[in-house]
Every structure is written in structure tokens, then in C-alpha cells.
Amino acid sequence: MKLNVRNLMARPEMAALLIFVALFVVFSFINDRFFATGNMTVYLQPIPELAIVAMGITILIIAGEFDLSVGSVFGLSPMVTVLLMQNGWPTAAAILAGLMIAALIGFGNGLITLKLKIPSFIATLGMLFMARSFAVVLAGGFPPIFPRELDVSWLVGRLDLGLVTPRVSLLYMIAIALVLGFVLRRMDFGHWIFATGGHPQAARDMGIKTERVKMACFMLCATLAGFAGIIQSFRVKVIVPNLGTGLEMQAIAAAVIGGVALTGGVGSILGAVVGTLLIAMIENILILSGVNANWFMFAVGAMIVVAVVLNTQTRLKAEGMKG
Amino acid sequence: MSTAANTAEEPIIKCVGLQKWYGAVHALKNVDFHAARGEVIGLVGDNGAGKSTLIKILSGVHTQDKGDIFIEGRNVSITGPEVAMGLGIETIYQYTAMVPEMSIAQNFFIGREPLKFGRPGLGIVDRAKMAREAMEGLRGVGLHLRGPDTPVKALSGGQRQGVAIARAMHFRSKVLILDEPTNHLSVKETNKVLDHVVELKGLGITSIFISHNLHHIHPISDRIVAMARGEKIADLPAGEISVDEMTRMIS
């Protein structure tokens, strides 16, 4: 039993979960409009998009690399998809092409980082500008008009759950989270990801092809960012070339709040989701309470620090406990 | 021509004319090396003599620029650690090839996870089997640790080396390479590692042991191989040389 408590405390997402539950209770008390069905629907609306990006970032950081270009890919993928649909491509093919562009950018990030041996922080910073520029150039000064008549219900339609009506995309997010969580925890490739980020030399010396593992994670991260961008553009039925600007910071914040360690080898999918829920909750309560929206960044910043401090402390405590 | 007799006498490892350059550094100069089944070889030499370079070629971390390697008489090219491990060559590194954040069971099977389903890289790991076999393996080398889920960062240096040795045993290594495995270890833990090597000899496993502590190496070795500046300078039965003579030879 004691052992279970220790294992639980050692989980990377523990601090974020505790903060989430505590704030949820507090917010429900201090503002009776918070835990109301209408507000919960609003609250859940943007969650899938940020969470999907944060999950990709989380896996990449666990593998010991980084991606600053996710915000740009988030804008580029739907730009490609919408442009192709305008040119008469079937929706499925256009989305596939959008995702493939994203995967290609992830491949480029991996290639620059791994073959040219420069830090992924720099490689993907470069890609942040290049991919964004690509999206702007593609838009050609006049952002394409989103086909209003397009049936998007399969991706972002309303899901009537009685109390709340989130978007269908929430189901996609849950499915992606379950699959990725399974891969990380139950599949050998997941072990390789943790080993690659946790101790690259040990992983290599034990015969793991760490470059291939990292490349797969770069491509996964970018593809998820592209998919999230497509979800958002389909939800708001607009495509602009600056879609997703600054999103990389929110996604990294969500991942870090969720317990991912920038040193690699530590983190969880659940953490990425809870981190996202927390960031969105802060935004939501600030808007509800009519607080100056500029406090949002302050609150997110404070939460990063609190979560990481709490995380470090619980993990240290867990290590000190004898099981 | 009796092939059967030949295979019996065939050294388990034989290297002929190994050469290695790191850029302009000629780290191995035409080195021959061999080891018989169940033999313990003490590999000694001053810093930079080329000891690690030689064993890194055998464990697949580096590849030689020239020369041939024969495993049980078969000419092999060891292109990566997984190839070496596939040939039955396991390596215990000074730094312990373990991921601190991962559990004992996960580290035991790192890169070689037993699968319930699928194929390597796309498989579902058999966690029960990992836990069971890791604990069996540890008991096999006389290690009684808390449990298979304990993270490796909670173990002492000696315990980690014990896990590494148990891991090598589990995968039926024929040749165990130990590159300064006792650095940073206490006297007690060091003796434990030395005991392991002696036990393995009884199981017919060949060990190549590198250490700067000649007092550790001498009593457990059957043969001493000394290197200097990338060359092999001596290769003789341990009984024919004393620790003092070894010290003079390599310094």
C-alpha cells in the first residue's frame, strides 16, 4: 500500500493533477458561473487542439528533443488543406496532404537536428520562421475563403452529452491520448523513447537506434500539430496564415506543467492533457471573472513555476520514502 | 583433418591485425587478440593505450578501419551494439549502461523487450515476464533488490553493476567485457563484482576485464594482455608475471 503511494507520487503528472482538482473546487466556489453547463461547454471547446499539440511536444521532449515550430505547422497544415479543397480536391485527400506536409516538416526538423548535429531548439526555431513564411506565401496576400458549406460535423460537430455539448474533436483527442499513452507505457517503442531521452548513451550502447526513435518523434509531433491546426480551422471555419502564432509556448507550458522534464526521459500523456486543462481553466476563470485578460500570461507563468516546484518536491519526497 | 577437434580449440574470439584511427590519432596499431572459452583476460595499459578502443570495436560501439574479427571461427563484421549482443558479446561499462529513471525490469530488457504481441519496434511488452525474469536473473547473481519496479536511480553503483552483470548473463553472453567496472565502487562492492567474474568463469563464460587496479586484475586473470600507445606489448599467462612487474611494464 505504501509502495503504491510512493509510485503514485513519483508519477510526473501528479502535481498538475493536484493543482487541477484544487483549482477546480476553488473556482466552483468563488464563481457560481464556472461549474455551469454552458461554461463547461465553452471551456472544453479549445481543449482538443492545444492538448493534441502538447501531447506531441511531450513525447518529443521525453525523447530528449524539442520543437518550437509546432505553432507554424499548426497554421501551415490547414492552409494547405483548405487551398487544395478550393482547387477541387476531396476533403480526405486534402487533409491527408496537409498532414503529410506536417510530417515532412517534422522530418526536416529531425534531419537538421540529427544529421547536422545542431540543437533541436535552434533547428526548430529556424523552422518556426520558415514554415510560417511558407503559410503566408501560400495564402498569397488574400487568405483563402473556408468553404462554408463543407460538412465538418465528423470532426468538430456538437456532441450532445446532456450536461455539456463539447465538439466531436474531443473524442479524437481522447482516442489519440489513449493510443499514445499505450505506446509509451506498454509498447517496446515507448520504452525506447524513454531510454533515448533518459540516457542516450546507455540507449545506444544497448542497441537502440536512437536517431530513428528521435526522427519518429519529430514526425509524430509535427503531424499532431498539423492535425490540431486542421481541427481548429475546421472549428472556426476560417483559415488565416497566422493561425497558431505563439501556440508553441502554450503547448510547451502545458507539457511542462504536466510534468515533462526538459532533460528528457520523464513525462506522460496524461500530464500533457492535464496541463492543457489547467491552462484553459485559468483563461476561462479570468474571462468569467472579468479580470483584465492580460493577467492570463501572468497566471500561466506562475502556474509553470508552481507546478514544477511542486513536481520536484513530490518526486523528491517519493524517492525519500522507503517502500 | 578433424573439424570437430578444430572447433573445440577454436578461440571464442580472435582478432587479427586490428587498426583504428580517430582522425589523425592512430589508436590501434595492428593488434592481434584472442580469448578462449572460460578464460579471464586482464587487459591493462596506461591511459590512452587503446584498451577501450579495442573493446569498443568488439562491443560494436566503433568499427575497426582494418583487420578481421572471428567469433568461434566465423569472420564477423560487428556493425553495432545489437550485432555484438546477437553474437553473445555483452559489455559492462564503467558508467553502467542504465537509464536512471527507468525501472530495474525495464533496464534489464532495454532494447530487447520480451513481447506478448507484435514484432520488435511495434510490439506490446510482456511486463509480467520482464518482472519475473529480471528478478530471477538478479537472484542468479546473488542480488536481492526491492522489486522489479524500483527505479535504477535508487540503486547504489555496485547494485547497478550487479544488475548489468545479471542482464548480460540473462542474454546468455559467451563473452563478457568489463571496462573499468569497479571505478567509483566501494571495496565491498568491488569485491562483489570480482566474485561475479570468477563465478562466470565456472559457467564457461569468457571475460575481458579492464582496470587500472592491477591488484584487482591479477588474482582473477588467467592471462594478462598489456597495451601501450595502441600496440599490444605483452600477452602472457598471469602466473608468469607479478603485479610489480606489470606495473613496471605499463608505466
Ligand SMILES: Nc1ncnc2c1ncn2[C@@H]1O[C@H](COP(=O)(O)OP(=O)(O)OP(=O)(O)O)[C@@H](O)[C@H]1O
Ligand atoms: N572517440 C574518440 N575520438 C578521438 N580520439 C579518441 C576517441 N576515443 C579514444 N581516442 C583516443 O584514442 C587513444 C586510445 O584511447 P582509449 O580510450 O582506447 O584508451 P584507454 O586505454 O581506454 O585509456 P584509459 O585507461 O584512459 O581509459 C587515445 O589517444 C584517445 O585520446
Ligand SMILES: [Mg+2]
Ligand atoms: Mg578506457
